[in-house]
Amino acid sequence: xxxxxxxxxxxxxxxxxxxxxxxxxxxxxxxxxxxxxxxxxxxxxxxxxxxxxxxxxxxxxxxxxxxxxxxxxxxxxxxxxxxxxxxxxxxxxxxxxxxxxxxxxxxxxxxxxxxxxxxxxxxxxxxxxxxxxxxxxxxxxxxxxxxxxxxxxxxxxxxxxxxxxxxxxxxxxxxxxxxxxxxxxxxxxxxxx
Ligand SMILES: C[S@@+](CC[C@H](N)C(=O)[O-])C[C@H]1O[C@@H](n2cnc3c(N)ncnc32)[C@H](O)[C@@H]1O
Numbered sequence: 001x002x003x004x005x006x007x008x009x010x011x012x013x014x015x016x017x018x019x020x021x022x023x024x025x026x027x028x029x030x031x032x033x034x035x036x037x038x039x040x041x042x043x044x045x046x047x048x049x050x051x052x053x054x055x056x057x058x059x060x061x062x063x064x065x066x067x068x069x070x071x072x073x074x075x076x077x078x079x080x081x082x083x084x085x086x087x088x089x090x091x092x093x094x095x096x097x098x099x100x101x102x103x104x105x106x107x108x109x110x111x112x113x114x115x116x117x118x119x120x121x122x123x124x125x126x127x128x129x130x131x132x133x134x135x136x137x138x139x140x141x142x143x144x145x146x147x148x149x150x151x152x153x154x155x156x157x158x159x160x161x162x163x164x165x166x167x168x169x170x171x172x173x174x175x176x177x178x179x180x181x182x183x184x185x186x187x188x189x190x191x192x193x
Contacts, residue, residue, distance in 0.1 A: 003182075006031055006063050008038070010061035012089055017058070019085055025056045029121060032064030032183035033146045040142055040188075041117055050115045050136070051075040052103045053122030057086035060098075063119070067095055078102045078120070092185030114138040120145050127161055130168065134175070137191045143175065149185025 009031065020028055037059060041049055045068050054060055054077035067073060074097045078085050083100040090096050099106065103124030114136050120126040125133040126145055137143050148166065149161055166187070169177055175189040 003032070006035060008035070008065070010034075012066045013058070013061050015186055016056055016061055016089060020056045021060065023056070023081070023085070025082070027055055029055065029059035029146065030183055033119075033144075033186060034059050036183070036186070036188075037117075037119055037144065038062040038066035040144070041071070042068070044068075044116045045070065047071040047115055048138075049073040049118040050118045052107075052118070052120045052125040052133075053077060054081055054083055054086050055121070057089050057098075059121065060086060060090065064090060064096065066091065066165055069095075071095060073097070075174065076101055076103050076106050080145070104129055107136075110136065115141055117142045118146070121147075127165060130165070134172065134191075137175075137189075139191050139193060141191050143189040143191070144186065146186045147184045148179070149181065153193065 039064055041047060047067065049063060049139060051060060051073065054075040060075050060087060063073060072095050076099050078101060080100050083098050086098050090098060103122050107124055107129045116138055118133060118137055120133060134143060148162055169187060169189065174193050175191050177187060177189045180186040180188065
């Protein structure tokens with residue numbers, strides 16, 4: 001099996017990748033996590049999905065491809081240039097809300113329904129506000145983070161933060177958890193109570 005052979009890369013993906021190179025975006029999500037997110041999201045109907053860290057929209061492209069017609073997806077980033085670009089690629093899709101907002105503020109002020117799936121790819125909802133974000137996952141819903149394996153470009157002290165996050169997530173008795181040494185290091189959790 002060649003896990004790097006992808007047969008269903010989103011049609012908009014190459015244009016986003018070109019834009020990413022053009023503006024020098026250095027934090028793209030990889031194809032593996034994108035593909036996983038699409039597969040997981042498409043297991044749900046009428047799903048309510050959240051992405052923290054829109055970036056330039058690479059993971060979002062996969063996530064959108066996994067949505068059924070009645071599902072909705074909110075994606076948050078605090079960088080106006082990035083949300084403008086992402087809105088340019090996806091803005092016409094009525095299922096999507098791409099918001100330029102600080103993730104921490106957004107989490108603290110959110111009072112809507114819980115989510116079927118949360119992909120936490122920014123600092124808030126991962127290294128801060130972890131209890132708050134986990135409380136926004138439905139029972140039976142999924143919480144996913146990547147970038148959990150050591151990377152050369154991590155600043156000093158980040159490895160310890162990642163280790164502390166893993167230990168904390170492992171202790172949560174209201175979630176089942178799987179750690180995967182795959183992609184950039186993925187943790188996939190399901191809320192069980
Ligand atoms: C790893 S990148 C996301 C990559 C994205 N998933 C993609 O595939 O293009 C992390 C993103 O988090 C955003 N970010 C950082 N701090 C944030 C905050 N406090 N609130 C919201 N977004 C934040 C950054 O602007 C960056 O785009």
